[in-house]
Amino acid sequence: MDMKRDYYEDIQLCRSKSVLVATLLLMACLAILPFVAGDYSLYVVNLMAINAIVAIGLNILVGYTGQISLGHAGFFAIGAYSCVLLMIKAGLPFVLALPAAGFVSAFFGFVLGLPSLRLEGPYLAIATLGFGMAVTQIISHAEFTGGHMGVEAPALALGPFVADTGAKQYAVIMAVTVMLSVAAVNLMKTRVGRAFVAIRDSEIAAAAMGINISWFKTLSFAVSAFYTGVAGGLMAFALEHVSAGSFNLILSITFLAMIIVGGLGSVMGSILGAVLLTYLQLKLQVVQEAPVIGPLLLDISNRYFTPEGLPNIQSIVFGAIMIAIVIFEPLGMHGIYLRFKRYWKMWPF
Amino acid sequence: MVFFFDLVIGGLSMGACYALVALAMVIIYKSSEVPNFAQGEMAMISTFVAYTMMDGYGLGFWSAAGITVIFAFLLGAVLEIAFLRPAKDPSVLGLIVITLGAEMILYGLAGWKWGANQNPFPVPFSEYSGFSPGGVMITEINLWAFVTSLFVMLLLFLFFRFTKLGTAMKAVQQNPFAAKAMGIPTRRILTFTWGLSSVTGAVAGMLVAPIATLDPNLMMDPMLKGFAAAVLGGMTSLPGAAAGGYLLGLIENFFGGYVSLEFKSVVAFAVIVVILCVKPSGLFVKHFERKV
Numbered sequence: 001m002d003m004k005r006d007y008y009e010d011i012q013l014c015r016s017k018s019v020l021v022a023t024l025l026l027m028a029c030l031a032i033l034p035f036v037a038g039d040y041s042l043y044v045v046n047l048m049a050i051n052a053i054v055a056i057g058l059n060i061l062v063g064y065t066g067q068i069s070l071g072h073a074g075f076f077a078i079g080a081y082s083c084v085l086l087m088i089k090a091g092l093p094f095v096l097a098l099p100a101a102g103f104v105s106a107f108f109g110f111v112l113g114l115p116s117l118r119l120e121g122p123y124l125a126i127a128t129l130g131f132g133m134a135v136t137q138i139i140s141h142a143e144f145t146g147g148h149m150g151v152e153a154p155a156l157a158l159g160p161f162v163a164d165t166g167a168k169q170y171a172v173i174m175a176v177t178v179m180l181s182v183a184a185v186n187l188m189k190t191r192v193g194r195a196f197v198a199i200r201d202s203e204i205a206a207a208a209m210g211i212n213i214s215w216f217k218t219l220s221f222a223v224s225a226f227y228t229g230v231a232g233g234l235m236a237f238a239l240e241h242v243s244a245g246s247f248n249l250i251l252s253i254t255f256l257a258m259i260i261v262g263g264l265g266s267v268m269g270s271i272l273g274a275v276l277l278t279y280l281q282l283k284l285q286v287v288q289e290a291p292v293i294g295p296l297l298l299d300i301s302n303r304y305f306t307p308e309g310l311p312n313i314q315s316i317v318f319g320a321i322m323i324a325i326v327i328f329e330p331l332g333m334h335g336i337y338l339r340f341k342r343y344w345k346m347w348p349f
Numbered sequence: 350m351v352f353f354f355d356l357v358i359g360g361l362s363m364g365a366c367y368a369l370v371a372l373a374m375v376i377i378y379k380s381s382e383v384p385n386f387a388q389g390e391m392a393m394i395s396t397f398v399a400y401t402m403m404d405g406y407g408l409g410f411w412s413a414a415g416i417t418v419i420f421a422f423l424l425g426a427v428l429e430i431a432f433l434r435p436a437k438d439p440s441v442l443g444l445i446v447i448t449l450g451a452e453m454i455l456y457g458l459a460g461w462k463w464g465a466n467q468n469p470f471p472v473p474f475s476e477y478s479g480f481s482p483g484g485v486m487i488t489e490i491n492l493w494a495f496v497t498s499l500f501v502m503l504l505l506f507l508f509f510r511f512t513k514l515g516t517a518m519k520a521v522q523q524n525p526f527a528a529k530a531m532g533i534p535t536r537r538i539l540t541f542t543w544g545l546s547s548v549t550g551a552v553a554g555m556l557v558a559p560i561a562t563l564d565p566n567l568m569m570d571p572m573l574k575g576f577a578a579a580v581l582g583g584m585t586s587l588p589g590a591a592a593g594g595y596l597l598g599l600i601e602n603f604f605g606g607y608v609s610l611e612f613k614s615v616v617a618f619a620v621i622v623v624i625l626c627v628k629p630s631g632l633f634v635k636h637f638e639r640k641v
């Protein structure tokens with residue numbers, strides 16, 4: 001059962017043997033995947049993994065600390081650009097450039113966290129949103145970052161190992177994803193993670209218990225930005241090209257949608273949400289090729305809408321999912337999982 | 350000096366659009382406690398309806414505008430009934446997510462229906478001719494935007510001040526429970542609030558459309574600026590939001606004219622962040638610390 005008897009049980013990473021076994025099984029599956037999956041599937045899985053990192057990072061800020069951010073596309077862009085530019089202009093190897101990109105992003109997160117100390121609700125939303133817009137605008141106009149054209153990512157090399165195929169990239173990306181996920185689960189079981197949750201539940205009560213609100217709020221922004229920055233760095237290599245135009249408000253909203261769908265305040269939920277929405281995003285872009293729905297939608301498009309506007313159906317589906325989740329299942333997929341687990345626990349009694 | 354006044358005119362005319370969007374957001378924020386991110390797309394769809402009325406059905410501008418106002422009202426009311434009302438005790442984040450979802454649905458619908466084509470939005474006012482007192486060019490369209498915004502504000506003021514419905518709306522905004530106890534149908538009033546806000550936004554859309562070109566991204570920028578303006582003035586004050594809108598239009602235009610045209614659209618957000626650091630609830634609103 002979920003009852004915790006001592007402090008060690010509360011902080012240990014794997015709650016029981018079955019959790020440990022399930023985790024190891026999952027790891028094994030992830031390790032076998034590149035040998036059985038095709039190149040395109042691996043590309044899709046890479047995107048899912050990268051989005052999962054962003055979702056975990058955003059969830060630390062939104063789900064655990066209870067702040068709002070509509071500017072994570074900005075951190076994503078900062079991470080992508082700094083990773084690529086550090087490699088091209090400063091000649092750093094990838095192993096150093098990726099964490100460095102994370103720290104550059106974390107620095108900006110820290111800076112954005114400072115005004116956020118006094119803001120909440122809509123005010124915080126507009127401040128973060130403005131930050132995201134500003135980053136995109138500045139990057140697309142600055143000479144240094146290649147302007148509207150963006151920059152090409154160099155070869156992803158770890159010493160003699162050059163990740164030029166989807167499978168090799170998968171190895172790098174998945175390793176980082178697993179590390180960061182475990183780190184996030186672990187972080188939430190420490191003093192810092194509990195301080196985040198306390199701030200979310202009641203800022204005043206947390207302050208009264210001696211939690212340094214300013215420090216932990218800005219720290220939460222920084223950690224969240226670090227995750228997003230690292231993901232941005234990886235994305236630059238998965239797409240082989242970064243341009244400022246892709247880091248727009250819609251991207252920030254999509255990140256938010258991932259954690260809403262997956263479940264706020266849950267690392268597993270973030271991953272589930274990222275996987276589901278990335279899959280939907282890729283499939284809905286070519287919805288006219290889907291077996292039954294495709295021709296039907298094309299018919300509707302021809303009759304009432306425009307066929308070339310059909311990929312816009314992706315926004316409609318995402319929006320509908322977001323609204324449906326908030327109205328019917330506020331805990332997201334993680335909530336569904338919890339209910340499912342509770343139902344089967346006592347089965348068949 | 351002429352250049353200075355040119356910037357003032359341009360700033361006030363763009364500020365008029367921002368002010369209307371800001372007003373629309375504040376009207377909803379005061380009663381539903383949510384910044385309505387769908388505001389821009391609601392206005393964009395309404396503007397597209399006006400365009401379709403003129404382009405597809407050959408109606409004149411004024412009759413198309415009349416139909417658009419009715420459509421906008423229904424759209425706002427339907428959104429409230431369909432999306433906001435079923436949510437049980439939602440958090441602030443939940444409400445924001447609902448409006449973001451509504452935004453994406455409307456954006457997708459507009460993209461599906463009208464594609465990414467850029468359509469010209471015809472109005473019976475000229476973009477090039479107008480008056481030029483002392484060499485300062487005031488085009489008809491600038492004047493039209495400015496006068497229309499003032500007219501809408503006057504109507505809103507009269508509505509909230511002198512009508513029973515307006516008073517009921519203010520009552521619901523101040524204290525929904527007390528209002529309900531006094532026999533005000535709060536749910537119906539909320540629906541009406543969304544309709545009213547949607548109409549205000551639609552007017553802003555029809556003011557922006559002739560200056561920009563009509564495509565699904567039409568209101569993306571004005572909505573964010575309008576939101577910023579509302580925050581600048583204080584999300585709970587109607588006059589504050591209006592003033593914030595004009596102020597933001599002026600600041601932006603001056604920055605674009607004197608400092609850098611490239612970063613014109615960033616400066617609004619920089620100003621917002623700086624002002625929020627000094628006055629966390631906006632310029633014209635007293636800051637309340639939340640009680641335990």
